Amino acid sequence: MVNRMLAAALALLLGLAGAASAQESRLDVVQKRDKLIVATFGTAPPLCYTNEKNELVGFDIDIAKLIAKGLFGDEKKIEFMVVTSDGRWPSVLSGRADFGIASTTVYPDRAARVAFTQPYMDSGVGVLVRKDSNVKSLADLNNAKFTIANLSNPQMADRAKRFVPNMKVLTFDTPSAMFLAVKSGQAHAMQMDTPVVDWYAAQNQELTVLPELFSVVQNNAIFMKPSDFTWWLYLDTVVQELRYGSRYEDYAAVFKKWFGKEPPAQRFYIGGRKAG
Amino acid sequence: MKLDFNFILRNLPTFLEGAVVTLELSALAILCSLVWGLVVVTARTAPSRALALAATGYIELVRNTPVLVQMLFIYFGSAVLGAPLSGFAAGLLAMTLQNGGYMAEIYRAGIEAVSQRQVEAGMALGMRRHEVMSIVVLPQAIRKVVPPFTNQAIVMIKDTSLVSSISVAEMTFHAKLLTDRTAAAYEVFLTLAALYLAINAIVSAALRLLERRVAIPT
Numbered sequence: 001m002v003n004r005m006l007a008a009a010l011a012l013l014l015g016l017a018g019a020a021s022a023q024e025s026r027l028d029v030v031q032k033r034d035k036l037i038v039a040t041f042g043t044a045p046p047l048c049y050t051n052e053k054n055e056l057v058g059f060d061i062d063i064a065k066l067i068a069k070g071l072f073g074d075e076k077k078i079e080f081m082v083v084t085s086d087g088r089w090p091s092v093l094s095g096r097a098d099f100g101i102a103s104t105t106v107y108p109d110r111a112a113r114v115a116f117t118q119p120y121m122d123s124g125v126g127v128l129v130r131k132d133s134n135v136k137s138l139a140d141l142n143n144a145k146f147t148i149a150n151l152s153n154p155q156m157a158d159r160a161k162r163f164v165p166n167m168k169v170l171t172f173d174t175p176s177a178m179f180l181a182v183k184s185g186q187a188h189a190m191q192m193d194t195p196v197v198d199w200y201a202a203q204n205q206e207l208t209v210l211p212e213l214f215s216v217v218q219n220n221a222i223f224m225k226p227s228d229f230t231w232w233l234y235l236d237t238v239v240q241e242l243r244y245g246s247r248y249e250d251y252a253a254v255f256k257k258w259f260g261k262e263p264p265a266q267r268f269y270i271g272g273r274k275a276g
Numbered sequence: 277m278k279l280d281f282n283f284i285l286r287n288l289p290t291f292l293e294g295a296v297v298t299l300e301l302s303a304l305a306i307l308c309s310l311v312w313g314l315v316v317v318t319a320r321t322a323p324s325r326a327l328a329l330a331a332t333g334y335i336e337l338v339r340n341t342p343v344l345v346q347m348l349f350i351y352f353g354s355a356v357l358g359a360p361l362s363g364f365a366a367g368l369l370a371m372t373l374q375n376g377g378y379m380a381e382i383y384r385a386g387i388e389a390v391s392q393r394q395v396e397a398g399m400a401l402g403m404r405r406h407e408v409m410s411i412v413v414l415p416q417a418i419r420k421v422v423p424p425f426t427n428q429a430i431v432m433i434k435d436t437s438l439v440s441s442i443s444v445a446e447m448t449f450h451a452k453l454l455t456d457r458t459a460a461a462y463e464v465f466l467t468l469a470a471l472y473l474a475i476n477a478i479v480s481a482a483l484r485l486l487e488r489r490v491a492i493p494t
Contacts, residue, residue, distance in 0.1 A: 086452040090461035113459030152440075152449070153456035170363070170443040173452060177441065184355040 025230035030098050035077045038064045039097035042082040043176030044192075046199045046258045047103040056080050059195070059258040060101045063120055063222075066250050067238055084173045085152050089114060092225050099224040099235060103175070103193055106219040107155060115226040117236040119219035120243060121255075122264070125159065127210045128197040129189040130182060138212045141189055142166045149178040149190035156191060159214045182207065193220070195259060283463050287454055291471060294447035299475070301368060301446060302433045308372040309432070313379025320380055321387060323405070331380070338377040344438045346370040351442045367439035375432055382424045386417030419490045426483040430476050437472075447471060 030036060040048040040060055048060040065075040083091045088104065091097045092114060105123070106116050127141065127148075135141045141148075142164040150156035152173045160169050170187050172178045179200055181187040190197070191214055201209045222235055242251040244266050255263035319331035338346070351366035361369070390413045398408035440449035451468040455461050 084452075086455040086461075089455060089459035090465075093459070093461055109457055110459050152452045154453050155457070157453070171445075171449070171453070172443060173441055180352055181355075181443075184352040184360075185358070186352065186355040186360050 026098055026228050027231045027234050036068045037079045037097050039081045039083050039088055039091035039100035041102045043174045044103040044196055046195055062254040064101050070238055099222050101222050104223055106221045114223040115232050116221040116223050117239045119221045120239045121220045122217050123193040123195055123220050124216050125191055125214040126194040126197040127189050127191050128200055128207055129210055131206050131208050133188040138163055146188040149181040149187040163214050280463055283460055284467050290450050294450035297446040298436050301436045305368055305371040305432055306429050309375035309379050312372050312376030313383055316376055316380035317383040335377040335380055338374045343370055343374045343435055347442055363442040363444040366442055367444055378428055382421050386421035387413055389420050390416045419492055422487040426480055433476055
């Protein structure tokens with residue numbers, strides 16, 4: 001008897017939970033809340049980092065603000081959640097954040113667990129080195145006496161094995177810790193998205209970026225909990241409009257602000273920026 | 277929420293690889309802080325005021341700063357000074373320094389729990405101070421502190437997870453990499469928690485056995 005009542009109560013609860021999730025898209029939740037909650041990094045300049053005034057800034061941050069502006073007409077209706085490299089996945093899968101934008105490259109094995117929009121930017125993977133290690137190329141760097149700093153994701157480990165198999169490897173969970181390792185001398189080099197290594201080299205006289213890349217073009221995209229078609233479609237469409245459509249001007253302004261150059265053209269057959 | 281148990285089984289070898297490092301670091305850190313704690317408590321309870329004061333200052337310093345901060349400080353600081361310590365060494369050093377402070381306080385509680393009259397009796401029998409300490413006081417004190425020591429040992433085993441931030445490939449480190457590759461956060465962290473639980477359950481059971489074996493008969 002008790003068992004049957006318990007089973008009935010459980011079935012009811014599960015049914016309710018199922019019904020609620022079936023009906024309500026994250027898009028409705030966000031609009032009701034009148035605010036976006038976004039997971040991001042706090043230490044990956046110039047994409048998402050904390051500046052001297054302790055404000056979260058960067059290209060990714062501005063893109064997220066443009067999305068808030070599109071949703072609410074107000075870019076301030078947004079709350080950022082700063083997470084670590086591995087912490088970004090549970091932040092969206094648990095439903096704490098509506099989506100994540102955190103210097104995140106699309107890989108097939110990631111796409112099996114989270115949903116990605118189309119890419120909002122390209123980035124390669126570059127190598128930042130200490131000038132005092134007198135390294136001019138990847139061939140110089142590939143030496144057992146040198147150490148490379150990786151971020152705690154296996155793609156970095158795979159690339160290090162492929163391009164510089166002789167180097168010793170250290171692994172950290174934030175880009176700032178990798179940078180600190182290079183700056184302090186624990187490591188001689190680090191690999192990271194090209195905008196990030198370029199930014200560090202520009203800020204630090206004693207560091208430089210190697211001309212060769214580990215990877216020329218990769219896709220950076222927004223990620224979210226899968227199985228919410230409405231919400232995914234909304235965000236994917238917003239990214240499309242920013243990159244190629246009606247919001248390209250906003251996108252171009254933010255791109256120029258952080259990378260100091262024009263973004264890729266809206267269409268390959270236009271070539272450069274035409275409007276305005 | 278659907279858990280993928282095959283995923284856990286498939287990746288168990290990776291976890292176990294990390295568990296070996298976790299166990300190594302835990303064992304070394306516990307051993308080193310037991311010894312270092314004895315040194316600190318000797319200074320702390322020494323007749324010399326300056327020595328006792330220095331030991332008290334040391335304990336307050338290491339107890340009141342986070343062990344993660346100490347690890348980062350030692351790890352990156354040693355590199356700046358031109359003698360980079362490995363992540364394992366920096367982690368072991370930080371954990372020994374901090375937990376040596378805790379252990380010293382645990383020992384002290386045990387020492388103070390031994391009646392002052394026994395000390396006086398020992399002195400009256402013509403023992404020297406260090407003899408009273410090593411023959412009369414410490415054998416009783418150490419038996420009394422097995423329960424708080426067990427507690428501290430478990431705290432330390434869990435604290436070893438912090439060295440994953442300074443590139444030591446222990447259990448949490450592998451879990452982070454695995455999460456980042458697959459975004460299977462629930463499976464990974466559930467397995468990780470279960471493994472820590474298993475290790476700590478075994479350690480505390482063993483120490484409870486020890487506690488019973490060395491109990492002072494009443």
